[in-house]
Amino acid sequence: MNFKVFMHFISRGAEAILYKKNDFLIKKRISKGYRIKELDNKLRKERTIREIKLLVESKRNGVCVPTVIEKDLKNFKIVMEFVDGDVLRDVLDKLTKKRLNMICKNIGESITKMHNAGIIHGDLTTSNMVLKNDHVYFIDFGLGKVSDKIEEKAVDLHLLKCALISKHNKIWDIIFKKIIESYSAKGKEKILKRLEEIEKRGRYAER
Numbered sequence: 001m002n003f004k005v006f007m008h009f010i011s012r013g014a015e016a017i018l019y020k021k022n023d024f025l026i027k028k029r030i031s032k033g034y035r036i037k038e039l040d041n042k043l044r045k046e047r048t049i050r051e052i053k054l055l056v057e058s059k060r061n062g063v064c065v066p067t068v069i070e071k072d073l074k075n076f077k078i079v080m081e082f083v084d085g086d087v088l089r090d091v092l093d094k095l096t097k098k099r100l101n102m103i104c105k106n107i108g109e110s111i112t113k114m115h116n117a118g119i120i121h122g123d124l125t126t127s128n129m130v131l132k133n134d135h136v137y138f139i140d141f142g143l144g145k146v147s148d149k150i151e152e153k154a155v156d157l158h159l160l161k162c163a164l165i166s167k168h169n170k171i172w173d174i175i176f177k178k179i180i181e182s183y184s185a186k187g188k189e190k191i192l193k194r195l196e197e198i199e200k201r202g203r204y205a206e207r
């Protein structure tokens with residue numbers, strides 16, 4: 001039998017190189033030359049483990065994330081389901097109002113599930129969301145953590161807001177408002193109050 005393997009380069013970021021192999025996505029954390037080898041290996045291993053753990057935990061709590069298929073800690077690799085859709089960053093500004101509303105609702109509900117499960121994504125940008133068949137898949141949990149702290153949840157929302165302002169400047173306010181409308185994590189009021197405080201701190205620091 002002659003099995004053909006299709007490899008296709010997807011992206012190379014600061015941390016990892018990603019490629020598609022048949023129907024799977026492989027994320028391999030790359031070595032950083034400036035770090036000493038032992039530390040470099042330790043960090044790559046820890047972040048790979050953390051990303052797998054948060055993907056699995058998210059899925060268990062009903063968040064739409066790619067399924068983890070295989071881990072290869074020796075090579076700092078995660079093999080996961082390839083989500084054949086569009087990175088939300090590229091399409092968000094072009095959606096109809098109806099779809100935009102639906103997607104914002106979907107995002108708010110997903111962040112609710114994460115936060116209620118004590119999952120902090122850590123990098124909630126639209127580059128880390130893939131839209132497929134009207135479902136938003138969350139990816140890139142490498143900066144995430146497990147925490148039930150109000151502060152961590154507020155920071156998660158703050159980063160989302162900053163990302164929307166910087167990448168979707170014309171519609172960020174409508175989008176953020178819609179997301180927050182459907183965000184209903186326990187402690188919502190406290191989290192939003194803390195978000196305001198974080199923003200005040202930021203403005204103070206800018207002066």
Ligand SMILES: Nc1ncnc2c1ncn2[C@@H]1O[C@H](COP(=O)(O)OP(=O)(O)O)[C@@H](O)[C@H]1O
Nearest residue numbers: 011013015018025066081082083087127139140
């Ligand atoms: N499971 C996946 N299915 C499809 N595309 C993916 C998947 N995971 C990552 N990607 C693509 O690769 C890009 C980078 O992946 P990401 O995990 O965000 O790594 P980085 O740490 O480099 O930002 C994403 O923006 C997306 O385009």
Ligand SMILES: [Mg+2]
Nearest residue numbers: 013127128140
């Ligand atoms: Mg990313």
